[in-house]
Amino acid sequence: MSAITRDEVAHLARLSRLALGDDELDHLAAQLDQIISAVARVQEVAAEDIPPTSHALPLTNVYRSDENRPSLTPEQALSGAPAAEDQRFRVPRILGEEA
């Protein structure tokens, strides 16, 4: 049984706004399946008394005090933007998802 289906890969591609063709989906679904199957082998050794790990370091409560640090200038902030207008990042319209 495969670890990830072609339909699931197509769904993830759509969520990520990646336009993948049929042959790309075939190709990537097979590759992702191999990767996930390899990683999934960890589950074979994980016993029930071992909680899933989300952080490599055994730390909690790392906070900073509420103080201001210098921000970038708008010029610096926008310097890497593909497009800018009126001191704002200019992006293509996105249909069907009004925030």
Place this chain on the structure above:
Amino acid sequence: MSTTVMKYEEALARFEPVLGIETHIELGTRSKMFCGCPTAFGAEPNTQVCPVCLGLPGSLPVTNKAAIEGIIKIGLALNCDIVEWCRFARKNYFYPDMPKNYQISQYDEPLCVDGHLDVEVDGTTFRIEIERVHMEEDTGKSLHVGGATGRIHGADHSLVDYNRAGIPLVEIVTKPITATGEKAPLVAKAYATELRELVRSLGVSEVRMEHGSMRCDVNVSLMPRGASEWGTRTETKNVNSLRSVERAVRSEIERQAAVLDAGGKIVQETRHFHEDSGTTTSGRSKEEAQDYRYFPEPDLVPMAPSREWVEELRASLPELPAARRRRVQGEWGLSDLELRDVVNAGALDLIEETVRAGTDPGAARKWWMNELSRRATEQNVELADLAITPQQVARIQAMVDAKELNDKLARKVFEGVLAGEGTPDEVVAARGLKVVSDDGALAAIIDQVIADNADVADKVRGGKVAAAGALVGAVMKASRGQADAGRARELILEKLGVS
């Protein structure tokens, strides 16, 4: 396109509404949630951004301790349990209001759980159960260009300002609110109002809906009366005033009732509230929309607030609004109805500050609830936004107490202060508003009045003392309201030999 609606009374006779309210509150910290950028409202676009809140490669977030203190205070004030351990989560979605392509939020491990907030509507108390209170970051602001309405439909492109991205945001989620019947819209409004007061009293947010520092999403579903299974709900976003919370619930009840009545089905969807019409329109439907692929945020370590810290914060909570209302009701001797009027007028703080500045509670309440409420209504502003301070009100009342002003003159002083003519003392001086109780000045006016009203004066001399009222009135008129009426009366009677 017009929407069919059912009359509210009919809708409520046939259906029982179930509500759920999600409220977002921006905390008033100096710096953002995960970086040191400032959080000022209304700054020039993209002037409060850095590699962390722009999601640039290699940057790492670090949690703002003041924000965590703020949310724990909110949780405690809402009677929540503060969990012993929890994590942040990544909420992945593709929308340019977050440059990282995800928002740092909390998913199945919120910081505060299982609270409640009591609200009162028309003398009945409703307990609103709180499901969870969790910490997240606000998103940037998009400006849609090219569309007729500034909305995304028809827009050519969008312009994004990330100043707001990363500002600490607390989300408060209620459990389903049932059994409110026809009061559902009022209960929703009362909850939002009480929550705003509560958070304001904690001093952790400005909670100004017009600035977006408090925003409500309102879930509504209907079930036929007597049914036990809830209907499909819709979520109305964009509800940005207390009045709109009430209107949005009411409008959704009327719309859904008409759909169900016609044999239709409610679609689970996001709807947008329109301030102008007071109605909602369909946004995106839930089925196609959201798959956020939450996972624990690897860049931030878990939070494990110690019990000592939580208790310290609990001990630091100020007097909360409900307790404060009970206290002032006793201290000021108000009936339930009088207290409700004061609260609804937004006058509690103002009266309390006026009392603190030395005024008797009765007088303080009289000025704010009558004269000043009337002027606020005339100017179409909130009472607190009038151009007069509680200290100035106290000063005017002090002059009344010292008999330097009577009520009529005091009202002129209010008028002058509100018109920007200066402090109460400056207005009194500039307009010459002091009460004339000086006998010499009064005597001249009285002689003239007696001469002009010889017939009335004769009646008084003949023993009809009550007729003296007309002479006092004439003195007040001649002095343009500035005479000390009590003293004038004494002098008139003296002069006419009946004292």
